[in-house]
Amino acid sequence: MSVRVRFAPSPTGYLHVGGLRTALYNYLFAKHHNGKMILRIEDTDRSRFVENATENLISMLEWAGIIVDESPTKGGEFGPYIQSQRTNIYLEHIHILLNNGKAYYAFDTAEELDAMREKLQAGNQGDYRYDRMNMKNSITLGMDKAIELINAGIPYVIRMLVPDNEEIIFKDIIRGEVKISSNEVDDQILIKSDGFPTYHLAHLVDDHLMGITHVIRGEEWLPSTPKHCILYKAFGWEQPEFAHLPLLLNKDKTKLSKRTGSVAVEDFREKYIKDAFINFVALLGWNPTGDREIYDFQELIDLFNLEKVNKAGAVFDLQKLDWFNFQYLQKLSPEEMGKMLNEELLKIEKTGYDLNWLNKVAYALRERVHFISEIPNYAPYFFNDEIEYEQDYLEKHWNADKKNIILPLVFELEKCKDFTHDELHSTTKKYCEENGIKMKEVIHPLRLMITGKSIGAGMFETMELIGREKCISRMKKFLEKE
RNA sequence: GGCUCCAUCGACUAAUGGAUAGGUCACCACCCUUUCACGGUGGCAGUACGGGUUCGAAUCCCGUUGGAGUCACCA
Numbered sequence: 267m268s269v270r271v272r273f274a275p276s277p278t279g280y281l282h283v284g285g286l287r288t289a290l291y292n293y294l295f296a297k298h299h300n301g302k303m304i305l306r307i308e309d310t311d312r313s314r315f316v317e318n319a320t321e322n323l324i325s326m327l328e329w330a331g332i333i334v335d336e337s338p339t340k341g342g343e344f345g346p347y348i349q350s351q352r353t354n355i356y357l358e359h360i361h362i363l364l365n366n367g368k369a370y371y372a373f374d375t376a377e378e379l380d381a382m383r384e385k386l387q388a389g390n391q392g393d394y395r396y397d398r399m400n401m402k403n404s405i406t407l408g409m410d411k412a413i414e415l416i417n418a419g420i421p422y423v424i425r426m427l428v429p430d431n432e433e434i435i436f437k438d439i440i441r442g443e444v445k446i447s448s449n450e451v452d453d454q455i456l457i458k459s460d461g462f463p464t465y466h467l468a469h470l471v472d473d474h475l476m477g478i479t480h481v482i483r484g485e486e487w488l489p490s491t492p493k494h495c496i497l498y499k500a501f502g503w504e505q506p507e508f509a510h511l512p513l514l515l516n517k518d519k520t521k522l523s524k525r526t527g528s529v530a531v532e533d534f535r536e537k538y539i540k541d542a543f544i545n546f547v548a549l550l551g552w553n554p555t556g557d558r559e560i561y562d563f564q565e566l567i568d569l570f571n572l573e574k575v576n577k578a579g580a581v582f583d584l585q586k587l588d589w590f591n592f593q594y595l596q597k598l599s600p601e602e603m604g605k606m607l608n609e610e611l612l613k614i615e616k617t618g619y620d621l622n623w624l625n626k627v628a629y630a631l632r633e634r635v636h637f638i639s640e641i642p643n644y645a646p647y648f649f650n651d652e653i654e655y656e657q658d659y660l661e662k663h664w665n666a667d668k669k670n671i672i673l674p675l676v677f678e679l680e681k682c683k684d685f686t687h688d689e690l691h692s693t694t695k696k697y698c699e700e701n702g703i704k705m706k707e708v709i710h711p712l713r714l715m716i717t718g719k720s721i722g723a724g725m726f727e728t729m730e731l732i733g734r735e736k737c738i739s740r741m742k743k744f745l746e747k748e
Numbered sequence: 749g750g751c752u753c754c755a756u757c758g759a760c761u762a763a764u765g766g767a768u769a770g771g772u773c774a775c776c777a778c779c780c781u782u783u784c785a786c787g788g789u790g791g792c793a794g795u796a797c798g799g800g801u802u803c804g805a806a807u808c809c810c811g812u813u814g815g816a817g818u819c820a821c822c823a
Contacts, residue, residue: 274823276822278822278823308823311821311822311823379820393750394750444752444753450751450752452819455821459821460821464822464823466823484817485754485816486823488817489751489752490818490819491752510753512753515816520815520816520817521816549761553760553761555762556762556771557761557762557770557772558771558772559760559771576761577753578816579754581760583758585773585774586772586774589772589773633785633786634786635785659783704782706782708782710782710783713783719783720783723783723785724783725783726782
């Protein structure tokens, strides 16, 4: 049987990085096995629906390189792929359960449920499950009475009937065998009073109908998996394989949330190189063994296996992601770097640069920044003619003596024919040798006069990029002032 | 609180009962050097604790401790 997996988010606004990793693992697993991945939108909670969330979800997945085989926009033979368009299917299926006695109607109000839970809490602690035999439902009232209430327009829900005293055992690919007594499982609501199914019913019916072979989802679903096992059995369906992924964590080891920083994929898209981000995320909770860190997308697909997914959660620590970004930055061509730099400059409304020149600037600085986006701030002297001088640097490398050394050099440099790195370098070297001074004695003042900053790329390379005219005028302006 | 899951350097992880517990990020030092970086070399740092099984345990078992997830007419 060929592998079919799914990613089934709720359209609640944005794609969470934890969700992206789940989607990634699903995708890697599917493609590794030449299988299919589907995208299904779980929008049965009408109150949480957010406009355009589905489009956003898809565009984030596509940015990440996750191209699903079947989806609301792409279609497929198992559609529709939006749960709110499948309500009739759920209703059909709930009747199977109603008819075989595996589900029942319940009429309790929110207040009555609250009262029940309070009572249970007062009695035996830790047990808040639906008290089936002491509430208003078709078991205590009888089916005739239940039908009567329904016909009278009384709101109702449909709950699953959990069998007593059964041991539920299921196999998880990552965690092995998990056991739990059915006495711990609640009579979960399957159909809400608004007629929509809950997640538990809807996802399970869909997974079955859509031929899903492996359910790969976050660990937060582990506690409700026994419910799903009971449901599969109630329907008489074979259950899929389960794999519950370890959670992505905040620094304090709690489930990753936006509390401590951004978790929306769109925010990462703005800052990081896609391949670096994917590489980083893929290695959070999984490792193909060995000492390697850098893997391209195809290698991830080739190597991925669920058996080597870790059990413990992984702290989502951006420090290493920055390093990955640096590594991938070095692999880009000057043209790619220049393009990114141009986009950054557009954001701060700096336009009109020669693209070829931007390529060179970005390339020259590639080893000094983790992100292309740092460049405008790291080396403003490429884009502003107004130079700000670093005070410490100025004090350290400038005084009356320096002026006497530098002045003749400026004239020599002005005479350079091509104003290229090589010529500037040899001219300066010659000058230093003739006057018995060290190169660094003059390079720092040059850097100071032209860039104002103590850090940056090689000075002659920088001068070539800034150009003769600007370099000379900056030096002269500085010399007049100081 | 009940239930379930989990536990290797600060972080990500490797080591499928057998070497001095390996690599990467971060941090520190040194080298290179034209500043800052890159790069190179080295360093710091870990099997939560206690039992057991075994010739041998990070690894298997039990217990303890700690952490997390979950317990909705949300997914």
